[in-house]
Amino acid sequence: MGWRRQGSAGKLRPVTPPDILYAYLDPISGSIILQALIAGALGALLTMKRVGFALREAWARLIKRIKG
Amino acid sequence: MSVPASRIGSSFRDPSGFLFTRDGVLLRQVQERYRRHFEVLKASGLYAALVADGLLIPHEERPLAEAAGPGAAFVIRPERIPFVSMPYEWSFGQRRAAALLTLRVQDVALGHGMTLKDASAFNIQFRGVRPVLIDTLSFEIAEEGAPWIAYRQFCQHFLAPLALQARVDIRLGGLLRQHLDGIPLDLASRLLPRRSWLRPAMLFHIHLHARSISRHAATDARADRAAAKVQQARVSRRGHEGLVAHLRSTVERLAWRPVGTEWGAYEETHNYDAAGRDAKQSLVAEFVRASGARRVLDLGANAGEYSRVARRAGAELVVAADGDAVAVERGFRRLTDEGETGIHPLLVDLANPSPAQGWDHAEWPSLAARGPFDAVLALALVHHLAIGNNVPLEGVAAQLARLGTTVIIEWVPKSDPQVQRLLSAREDIFDRYTEDEMRAAFAVLGLREQLRKPVGESGRTLHLFVR
Numbered sequence: 001m002g003w004r005r006q007g008s009a010g011k012l013r014p015v016t017p018p019d020i021l022y023a024y025l026d027p028i029s030g031s032i033i034l035q036a037l038i039a040g041a042l043g044a045l046l047t048m049k050r051v052g053f054a055l056r057e058a059w060a061r062l063i064k065r066i067k068g
Numbered sequence: 069m070s071v072p073a074s075r076i077g078s079s080f081r082d083p084s085g086f087l088f089t090r091d092g093v094l095l096r097q098v099q100e101r102y103r104r105h106f107e108v109l110k111a112s113g114l115y116a117a118l119v120a121d122g123l124l125i126p127h128e129e130r131p132l133a134e135a136a137g138p139g140a141a142f143v144i145r146p147e148r149i150p151f152v153s154m155p156y157e158w159s160f161g162q163r164r165a166a167a168l169l170t171l172r173v174q175d176v177a178l179g180h181g182m183t184l185k186d187a188s189a190f191n192i193q194f195r196g197v198r199p200v201l202i203d204t205l206s207f208e209i210a211e212e213g214a215p216w217i218a219y220r221q222f223c224q225h226f227l228a229p230l231a232l233q234a235r236v237d238i239r240l241g242g243l244l245r246q247h248l249d250g251i252p253l254d255l256a257s258r259l260l261p262r263r264s265w266l267r268p269a270m271l272f273h274i275h276l277h278a279r280s281i282s283r284h285a286a287t288d289a290r291a292d293r294a295a296a297k298v299q300q301a302r303v304s305r306r307g308h309e310g311l312v313a314h315l316r317s318t319v320e321r322l323a324w325r326p327v328g329t330e331w332g333a334y335e336e337t338h339n340y341d342a343a344g345r346d347a348k349q350s351l352v353a354e355f356v357r358a359s360g361a362r363r364v365l366d367l368g369a370n371a372g373e374y375s376r377v378a379r380r381a382g383a384e385l386v387v388a389a390d391g392d393a394v395a396v397e398r399g400f401r402r403l404t405d406e407g408e409t410g411i412h413p414l415l416v417d418l419a420n421p422s423p424a425q426g427w428d429h430a431e432w433p434s435l436a437a438r439g440p441f442d443a444v445l446a447l448a449l450v451h452h453l454a455i456g457n458n459v460p461l462e463g464v465a466a467q468l469a470r471l472g473t474t475v476i477i478e479w480v481p482k483s484d485p486q487v488q489r490l491l492s493a494r495e496d497i498f499d500r501y502t503e504d505e506m507r508a509a510f511a512v513l514g515l516r517e518q519l520r521k522p523v524g525e526s527g528r529t530l531h532l533f534v535r
Contacts, residue, residue: 029294030281031220035311036301038272039215042310 073136077430078190084205088136096127097135098142098205105182105208106142114180114207123173125149125193125202149202150363150385150412154432155189155225156244157414157422159396160233160324161404162199163241166192167226169199171316174216178308183210187222189250190432196409197400213302216311220281223273224250227318231270232259234322238393241415248426253278269318326397347524349377352447352476355532356381358519359474361443365389367418367471368449371399375411378445385410387441391417418449418467419457436470444472448528450506451480455490455498465509475515475533479503484527503529 073095076087084102088095098106109115118124127144134143155163166189174184184206191203228251232240236259243251257278264270284294303311352374356364362384366375369388378386388411390396400413416422416435425432446468453459468475480487482501491498507517510533519532 026285026294027220027281028217029298030279030284031277032215032217032298032301033284034272034277034280035215035219036303039303039307039311042314043304043307044310046310046313047306 075136077428078426078432080427082186082203082205086136090134090136094146094148095130095134095136096144096146096204097137097140098144099139100141101139102205103141106205108182108209109204109207112180112182114177114182115204117176117180118173118201121176122198123169123176123201124204125200127204144204146202146204149193149195149200151387152193152433152438153412153414154422154425155192156242157416158241159393159400159413159415160230160238160241160326161397161400162194162197162413163189163226163230163233164319164322165197165404166194166199167222167230167319168316169201170222170226171312171319173201174218175309175312175316177207178210178305178312181210182207183214183216183308184218187218187225189225189244194412196411197403197413198409210308213304215301215303216308219311220253220277221250222315223253223277224256226250227273227315228253228256230319230322231264231274232256234324235260235264235270238324241393245422245425248432253281269314269321273315273318324397326394326401344524344526348447348478348530349374351521351523351530352377352445353381354521355476355519355530356383356443356445358532359443359476359534361441361474363387363441364443364445365439365441365471366445366447367468368446368452369399369413370395371402372411372413374445374447375399376408378443379408379410383410383443385412387412387414389414389416389418389435391415391419418453419459436467439471441472443474443476444468445476447476447478448480448486450477451484451487451490451501454501455487461500461505461509462512465506465513465515469510469513469515469533473535475510475531477506477531477533478523479506479529479531481527507531 071091073088073090076089079087083099084105085096085098088097115124119126125146127146130143130145132140132143155166158166169192170184170187174187177183185208186203186206191201191206192199193202194200229241229244232243232251240259253274257275260270260274265275284297356378361378362382364375364378364383364386366372366378366386366388369375369390370392372388375386375388388396388399390399393415396413396415403411403413421435424430424434424437450461450464453464454461468477481503482488482491482498510517515533515535517531518534519530521530522528523530
């Protein structure tokens with residue numbers, strides 16, 4: 001709040017600045033909050049990927065050894 | 069008496085240090101406030117690892133006496149990049165290569181306990197076709213649990229333009245000339261097609277990112293809540309790695325097939341047969357050698373066929389400039405495959421070349437300010453400017469003479485089929501489009517014709533103008 005503009009009857013009326021203005025003034029907060037949300041999931045995915053890869057490698061080595 | 073230092077126009081935002089030149093030597097002053105980070109950069113082995121892999125520009129330390137101002141902790145002399153290009157002058161592939169380099173650097177930095185504090189595309193330059201990080205002060209010590217502060221900047225400078233170019237229209241890369249801090253994510257979100265909401269990478273990094281910025285910005289009413297949420301936001305080391313890996317796979321998947329523009333297939337469709345092309349190549353090589361040029365600007369280079377000729381004729385650096393995104397991209401891919409490091413592809417419209425940009429018109433220099441080159445190559449170009457764009461020959465000569473100390477021109481006469489094609493649907497108002505008028509236009513500027521030879525049987529002629 002705190003901004004005012006001319007009303008239709010010539011009176012000054014308080015208005016709320018649009019979100020886009022706040023986004024311009026503070027583009028960081030939303031970016032960091034989103035990052036914290038998705039980084040956790042992406043980190044878990046990466047771990048699963050690495051574990052999966054390691055398991056596949058170990059399985060392939062085992063099969064190779066069995067086959068001689 | 070010491071030589072005065074001249075601060076580089078773009079080096080003022082980061083209080084960690086600044087670039088300056090003294091007596092033509094490029095130096096960087098590292099400020100006391102950055103000392104701890106700079107020492108960790110060296111002691112952690114990160115600097116050595118990045119330089120060894122060609123990811124970071126190397127430097128040598130200089131005596132503190134060479135500092136340009138108060139507060140210096142170190143003075144370094146970075147290796148100089150032969151030609152500085154702007155992100156809005158890159159082809160799709162160059163931008164993609166720069167994005168992947170940034171992510172790789174961040175990955176290596178995390179492994180050494182540091183992180184990139186910014187991810188500006190202006191921090192990347194090209195040595196030929198190989199990108200390299202040039203801002204040695206971009207690193208800071210990684211704090212446990214702290215988010216990647218440069219995430220939004222990476223999305224704006226790299227991901228959004230690449231996504232728009234790949235998924236909407238290649239020409240949207242031109243938005244970067246207007247938006248120097250990258251394409252705002254709300255704008256990218258609006259421009260991307262609706263189906264991009266179904267792609268997780270676009271959904272998270274562009275669409276939800278844009279909405280989160282708007283939703284969580286600290287307003288009067290929710291300033292405390294936003295601050296509390298930011299303070300609570302923690303990102304683990306694995307989370308960091310996951311984020312970087314996901315951004316990397318997203319960038320790698322953004323592909324674009326360079327076809328479908330006016331000049332994209334020019335090399336296959338131009339006027340010369342194989343014998344004519346060989347004759348022209350030998351002639352261009354002869355003229356480049358005669359000019360003695362080490363730095364050449366090849367204007368209207370298409371995919372760089374004659375840039376290669378100039379390079380073989382002794383040029384150390386050739387900037388292969390063209391306004392066609394497909395042609396420049398093809399050149400970039402071919403040069404990358406060949407491992408050529410002396411040719412720098414550049415996407416620039418000669419009828420509207422890059423102006424001085426940024427704060428006080430002094431942050432990012434115009435194309436002309438990055439010259440002059442030893443030689444400008446303008447092969448089969450003048451008729452496009454003079455007839456295609458109605459630029460008087462005096463104007464064409466003035467621009468070419470500003471860009472290079474010598475000028476090599478392939479003159480295409482009015483009788484040539486290419487000129488006839490340009491004139492086919494319009495009135496011929498170009499009475500002064502003659503070889504003599506061109507010669508006179510250069511003479512007024514103090515350039516005389518040193519060499520003139522016919523290009524085979526084509527009716528075209530090659531000219532070397534020198535000062």
